[in-house]
Amino acid sequence: MLNYSVKRLGLAVIIVSVVMLLLFTMIYLIPGDPAAVALGPRATDAMREALRVKMGLDQPIWIQFWNFFINAWQGDLGNEVLSDRPVTDVVLEQLPFTLALIAGGMIWSIALGIPLGCWTAIQPGGIVDRIIGILSVGVIAVPSFVIAIYALLIFAVSLRWLPAIGAGDSGDIIDQIIHLILPSLAVGLGWVGYLARLVRASMLEVLEASHIRTARAFGLPERLITYRYALTIAILPTVTLLGVGIGQMLSSAVFAEIVFARPGVGKLVYDAILTRNYPLVSGAVLVTTVLFIAINLIADLVVGVLDPRVRSRL
Amino acid sequence: MNILEIQNLNVTFDTEDGQLRALRDVSFNVPEHRIVGIVGESGCGKSTLINSILGLLADNGQVEKGKILFEGQNLTELNSSQLRELRGVRISTVFQDPMGALNPVISVGTQMLHIQYRSSLSKSEKLDNAAEMLRRVRIPDRESALTRYPHEFSGGMKQRIAIAMAMMMEPALLIADEPTTALDATLEVATIELLQDLQQQIGCSVLFISHHLGVIAELCDDVVVMYAGEVVERGTTRQIFYRPMHPYTERLLQCDPAGQSERTRHLPTIPGEIPDLRLRTPGCIFAARCHCREDICDSTPPEVEIEGQSARCHRLVA
Known part of the structure; x- marks a missing residue:
């Protein structure tokens, strides 16, 4: 290891x-x-x-x-061109906002996608499965900025349940989390669909495996079989996919940050391009790349922790 | 006394092309402390039979009629949770594929703990049980074996671990579904001997499914010959191997490679193929491939019993 x-x-x-x-x-x-x-x-x-x-x-x-x-x-x-401040400082200042946004998107996609995938795999072909299947493909197909704009219009402008812009008061964690709900939903909703489809497919495959038949033949409770014997295996491709998906979430984050006028690396790059601030663009891209690579590294290590077959090959 | 009595079992599957009768009027007994072999070619209904006993038929399959009496209790009348109470405790199973039969991401010890989930013993007592079972199936270095994962063991060891898991709750009936098919010849002998040993120590009955006639002859007390979802012949191992009554059994024994007296490039086969069970006619199921077929074979053959050996064939009436 x-x-x-x-x-x-x-x-x-x-x-x-x-x-x-x-x-x-x-x-x-x-x-x-x-x-x-x-x-x-x-x-x-x-x-x-x-x-x-x-x-x-x-x-x-x-x-x-x-x-x-x-x-x-x-x-x-x-140093960046406009204020002559070190690019590293400027980017690192904005990084926590983007990290929080992506973490929020991941929480949405994991917390909704995995249970939905699991649920649809247990009763494949049923009415629940079909409805969730259609919705999943729907949210995958809709670009994240469209989700961002509709989420903004519905929940912030019309219903006034959640704030429309900004990242919340610094120092007030609750306020920041409330400000994070809609943008992170915009980043993560498509991934809810992806994960629901992926987990469903791999659950169906694992549930057909002969070790599941063995577990049933030993009379193990169905809950134990579903969550411990099947899901722990079905979840493995999800971890890898999420690692890769971070790249896409980073690009969705640019739109979410612009639509919700949030600070963050995406907004920073957008503004830097508009003002032709090239050192800042390249610096931000480099930091994002390092972030992407680091998260993929973590994803691979997590697979190693979850799957003893991978672990022993390492 | 019989541990398992199967009486006129009929199992059907709903398919897109209509109903398929996978088992037709299957009857046989598994007496206490005996090993009963089921032999037949692929598609003869062995797996359906096992799944019916375990209550694990696919959703489109159902027991249409007949009884599966296990210790006097009709399993076809039990609901799924009652059946689950029997599985792994009173009826246990060893499957064919040792590579895939154990969960790859859960350690052997934890899987053995899970099997004992109904027991009120403490965790360390359960682990002791597991280690003791591994000792009985001759797994070396038992303490560390419990913490290891299935892929860290060889195929033969995995099959022995699967046997240990199956025997752990000391079942009354062990179903062994081609447990040695995936193993090489030396491991096959060792696994058979191990099964025999454990069967005697625990005193259970075994339903042993195989298409390997040599293994059946070596291990089993009684043999049931199945063909296309029907029991064509059953009797003691001696009766079946020395005095087969049904033409199918005769041909099957002739096809055993081990029985060939001289070297040949062409092993004998039974011409024809298994009938399509959706197009079942009332006559003898084997008629289309039978070497002694007559006109009368188009009508349902009678079941003839001689000294405990029985077969379904018109030829036996004459």
């Missing part, structure tokens, strides 16, 4: 490095002189040249990449 973790960590480092190379190339290929963008139209050539030297842009490209690479691993992603 330890060996495996180290191996996976090494792989993660390589992936992050490749992403850095890609990001660097992308920034390099963007037309326009970063020094000119930073200084604005009224700067003189001498000022631009001075900044180019200061930013290291006069160096050969491979030295530029090496500097970017070394600095990035040390947590230094440069």
Whole structure:
């Protein structure tokens, strides 16, 4: 297990490095002189040249990449253009809001998706199964920003049950959680459908397995068979899928943050693109990538904890 | 005294193409302390028979008529929770596939604890029971075996663990559904001997299902020959193997590779195939493939009994 973790960590480092190379190339290929963008139209050539030297842009490209690479691993992603603050600080400031949003989305999808999948698998073909099946496909098909807008209009504007915008007062956890309900629903609702379908399919498969027949032949209670003998196996593909799904949730989070005017990395990137604040865009993308890779690493380790067959192979 | 008496059991399945009769008028007994073998080719209704006894028929299957008397109690009249009370305690089962028969994500010890869920013993007493059962099936290093998972054992060990689980509650009847089919020849012998030992120690009866005639001859006291959902012949092992009455049994014994006296490239087979049970005619079920078929075979054959051996065949009347 330890060996495996180290191996996976090494792989993660390589992936992050490749992403850095890609990001660097992308920034390099963007037309326009970063020094000119930073200084604005009224700067003189001498000022631009001075900044180019200061930013290291006069160096050969491979030295530029090496500097970017070394600095990035040390947590230094440069300074953003508008306020000249370190990109790392700006991104990390916003990160907790996005993390909370995604965690909320995961809680929705797990808390609703897994029980629904389980429930429909026990009585396949029944009326409940069909209704939930149709609803699942429905919420999968609807883009998260549509859900966000409708959730906002129905629950915040018309019914006034929940607040419409913002992340709540800092320091007031309850208020923050209340502000999180609708945006996290928008991020997680599609995943409720995915998980319901996935858990249903894998439950049906596991319930056909011969060890379930053995458990029944030993007269074990049906509850024990469903939840302990079948669900613990049926849940394994879900964990992997959720790890990958974090990527999609991160992109849904951009829309949810814009619609609900919440702070967060998504909103930050959106604003940075509008103001052509490239260091901030690349920094935020890099942080998001690291987050995505870290969560997938955790998902794989969780599968290892849940599945002894995987664990012993590690 | 009989532990299990099956009387005129008829099981049907509703399929999209109409009703399928998987078992027709199946009758036989499993006497106390005896091992009864059921032999027949694939699709003869062995699995349906087991599932009927266990009350685990698929949703589209039902016992149409007949009785399954277990210790005098008709199992077909019990509800699902009453049946569950018997399963694993009075009637236990070992299945064919040792690789898949144990839950892959729950440790052996925990699975053995779960089987004892009805018992009022403390957890450590239950674990002692489990370890003791593993000793009886000769699993080495029992304490650590309890904490390990099924994939950490070999196929033969897994089957022995499955046997230990089945025998743990000291059932009155053990159903063994081709327990050695997935094992190689040496393991097969060892597993058969183990089953015999445990059967004698516990004093249970065994319903042993196999298509391996050699194993049946070695292990069983009585044999039931099934074909296409019917019992065509039954008797003691000696009677069936030395004096088969039904043409199907005769042909089946001729097909046993172990019985071939000389080397041959072509093993004997029974020409034809199992009839479609949805298109069942009233005559003898084996008539279409029978080497001594006559016109009278189109009518229902009588059940003829001679010295406890019985078969369904017109030939026996003459």
